[in-house]
Amino acid sequence: MTGTDEQAEPTAAKVKKDKKDKKDKKKSKKSEDSTPSTEETPVNIDGDGEQADSASTKTKKDKKEKKDKKKNKESKIAEPEQTESSSSGVTNGETVTKGKTGSSYSYTQTASLSALPQSDIDNFLAEKEITITDSTTSDKALRPILQFSQLPTSTLLSKKPFASFTAPTPIQSASWPYALSGRDVVGVAETGSGKTYAFSVPCIESLMSSSKLKKSRGSVAFARAVVVSPTRELAMQTHEAIAKLAGLVGLSAVCIYGGASKDAQRSLLLRNSGADIIVATPGRLKDFLSEGCIDLSEATFAVLDEADRMLDKGFEDDIRLILGSCKPREQRQTLMFTATWPTSVRALAETFMVTPIKITIGGRAKFDEDGNVSAGGALELQANTRITQKVEVVDPRGKEFRLFELLKEAQKGAKKDDRILVFCLYKKECTRVEQFLERKGIRVVSIHGDLRQEQRTRSLEAFKSGTTTVLVATDVAARGLDIPEVKLVINLTFPLTIEDYVHRIGRTGRAGKQGNAITLFTEHDKTHSGSLINILKAANQEVPDSLMKFGTTVKKKAHDSYGAFYKEVDMSVKPKKIVFD
Ligand SMILES: Nc1ncnc2c1ncn2[C@@H]1O[C@H](COP(=O)(O)OP(=O)(O)OP(=O)(O)O)[C@@H](O)[C@H]1O
Numbered sequence: 001m002t003g004t005d006e007q008a009e010p011t012a013a014k015v016k017k018d019k020k021d022k023k024d025k026k027k028s029k030k031s032e033d034s035t036p037s038t039e040e041t042p043v044n045i046d047g048d049g050e051q052a053d054s055a056s057t058k059t060k061k062d063k064k065e066k067k068d069k070k071k072n073k074e075s076k077i078a079e080p081e082q083t084e085s086s087s088s089g090v091t092n093g094e095t096v097t098k099g100k101t102g103s104s105y106s107y108t109q110t111a112s113l114s115a116l117p118q119s120d121i122d123n124f125l126a127e128k129e130i131t132i133t134d135s136t137t138s139d140k141a142l143r144p145i146l147q148f149s150q151l152p153t154s155t156l157l158s159k160k161p162f163a164s165f166t167a168p169t170p171i172q173s174a175s176w177p178y179a180l181s182g183r184d185v186v187g188v189a190e191t192g193s194g195k196t197y198a199f200s201v202p203c204i205e206s207l208m209s210s211s212k213l214k215k216s217r218g219s220v221a222f223a224r225a226v227v228v229s230p231t232r233e234l235a236m237q238t239h240e241a242i243a244k245l246a247g248l249v250g251l252s253a254v255c256i257y258g259g260a261s262k263d264a265q266r267s268l269l270l271r272n273s274g275a276d277i278i279v280a281t282p283g284r285l286k287d288f289l290s291e292g293c294i295d296l297s298e299a300t301f302a303v304l305d306e307a308d309r310m311l312d313k314g315f316e317d318d319i320r321l322i323l324g325s326c327k328p329r330e331q332r333q334t335l336m337f338t339a340t341w342p343t344s345v346r347a348l349a350e351t352f353m354v355t356p357i358k359i360t361i362g363g364r365a366k367f368d369e370d371g372n373v374s375a376g377g378a379l380e381l382q383a384n385t386r387i388t389q390k391v392e393v394v395d396p397r398g399k400e401f402r403l404f405e406l407l408k409e410a411q412k413g414a415k416k417d418d419r420i421l422v423f424c425l426y427k428k429e430c431t432r433v434e435q436f437l438e439r440k441g442i443r444v445v446s447i448h449g450d451l452r453q454e455q456r457t458r459s460l461e462a463f464k465s466g467t468t469t470v471l472v473a474t475d476v477a478a479r480g481l482d483i484p485e486v487k488l489v490i491n492l493t494f495p496l497t498i499e500d501y502v503h504r505i506g507r508t509g510r511a512g513k514q515g516n517a518i519t520l521f522t523e524h525d526k527t528h529s530g531s532l533i534n535i536l537k538a539a540n541q542e543v544p545d546s547l548m549k550f551g552t553t554v555k556k557k558a559h560d561s562y563g564a565f566y567k568e569v570d571m572s573v574k575p576k577k578i579v580f581d
Helices: 011-036 053-078 118-127 170-178 195-208 232-248 260-271 282-291 307-311 313-324 343-351 396-410 427-439 455-467 498-503 523-538
Strands: 083-085 095-100 107-109 130-134 185-188 221-228 255-256 275-280 301-305 333-336 355-360 387-393 417-425 444-447 470-471 486-492 515-521
Touching: 053 275, 083 313, 095 455, 118 195, 118 455, 130 170, 130 486, 170 185, 170 195, 170 275, 170 355, 185 195, 195 232, 195 260, 195 275, 195 333, 195 355, 221 260, 221 282, 221 313, 232 255, 232 455, 232 515, 255 282, 260 282, 275 282, 275 498, 282 470, 301 307, 307 313, 307 333, 307 343, 396 417, 396 427, 396 515, 427 470, 444 455, 486 498, 498 515, 498 523, 515 523
Parallel strands: 185 333, 185 355, 221 275, 221 301, 255 275, 301 333, 387 515, 417 470, 417 486, 444 470, 486 515
Antiparallel strands: 083 130, 095 107, 130 355
8 A cells, every 4th residue: 555654663662662651651640640620520521630639539539540441441342331412312511521631621512502492403413414422421412513603712713714614514513512522532524524624623722721832852842732644645734724723823733744854854843842733644753753853742632534544554553652652541632533434443443542422424324244235234434425426347458548538528628627536556557557648648647655755746736736637646645635626536446445445536526515436447346346336325326237247245354363254343332132031
């Protein structure tokens, strides 16, 4: 897979981390002991901050911590009871909730939101297909924020950062109250639905309410929040968005990513006395952490963007190291956002969070064990329904010529400047296709892992500005990239996973717009026919007979230890009690 420019943890770093972990544990204990009682409220999700100076409270606290630890351990095995808030479950609770990060971060529902009749809230939740799943039973469900004016007042919002938007997107509406309350959140919503601001706003509000950044010491830069993105381009894009918001309130954000000069990034960090927010790709961040150049021990806010990608095999170790370098999860707020949330990463995700609230947008189709759409099952996956998906079954030898025909057709007449994104699977394939299209007189650039970072950036800029209207890319461009006006996505070669398919086509049809996707499917891709058919059906798209011929069975994903015969278990589903007579 391209884009994973960051791998393999050096032994020295591991040793350092182990030492650091021990230090962190000591530190966290210390800081918990010194947290004043006034910073806590009864609705704090795990009550880990309930403090008092008396010895009895301390003993109570110790007992509670032990209990909590046990609970957390257990949650890896069996999930706590789930409560689902659907249209009728979200109450008019004027809840004031405070975070666990030791800041004065809190959320109070505004009077204008409280004044709305419950039926308005119910209708909104039902219409936007919002599902809120809370693993704690004590907290009241919070009303979604329907208008920007219903957000609590703050320095950031007084600057009107969203003046050009009419209303929050559903993921912003539903997740902001919880995230602004300091809760850990898993947010799953379709591609192009505004997840970046869904995590950026609480990140900035949280930092605004906690103590200022520690000044850099010598060659060590401190940071208070970290946002991790799987690719360099996405990190840069996210940095641009969050830095704009942060700049409005005098906070700093620095972007660090692979393929660019370390010295320049290091001096940028140190010149600014560290950064309130670091947006990073995992490999470069891990390098800086291992070198001791960045210190995240003060970081109380962590975001995994494209969370399922960040938690899969290639990045897992890096993420462990990065999150392990931040404040412990009990004193840190952790947000995870994505458009695809396969069961395989959910249990791991939970280990980095404390009783997260899960917010899902869309009537997400459920698939049974064989991958068929069903009323209940293990996997939930859905493509953006505003994208018209077409699948053409073609002879593999004629694929590139068919691509040329499709491009000609799509850019005919008035559509000559329409932007089209073509996905290949391999880097070499990208180069070959780019050259082929160039020979045919098409204005084309490419982006893939064989190119130097300057070339990648130049290609993306040319495509974004419209100087070049066709971009040929590997999956390095599949996730998160927000390029305005991409009219069509063409899959020349099918991706490795169905999740990647959903992300690839999600480069079009963003921010409420319509989009188109064409997939050239060959016999070499037949193992994906079942899962593709399910995605098409779930989005009410046409399924060609020629695709049906390859079969509707979904190949089970193989497991590292159990091969293809293991059963994927959804740990978030409450086990059934079986009674034997
Ligand atoms: N409330 C809003 N109203 C209208 N547009 C919005 C709103 N919030 C964000 N946007 C715009 O929507 C576009 C897509 O947002 P964003 O990139 O955050 O999507 P995403 O959900 O992260 O997508 P992906 O899953 O592909 O990463 C951006 O151009 C952003 O500026």
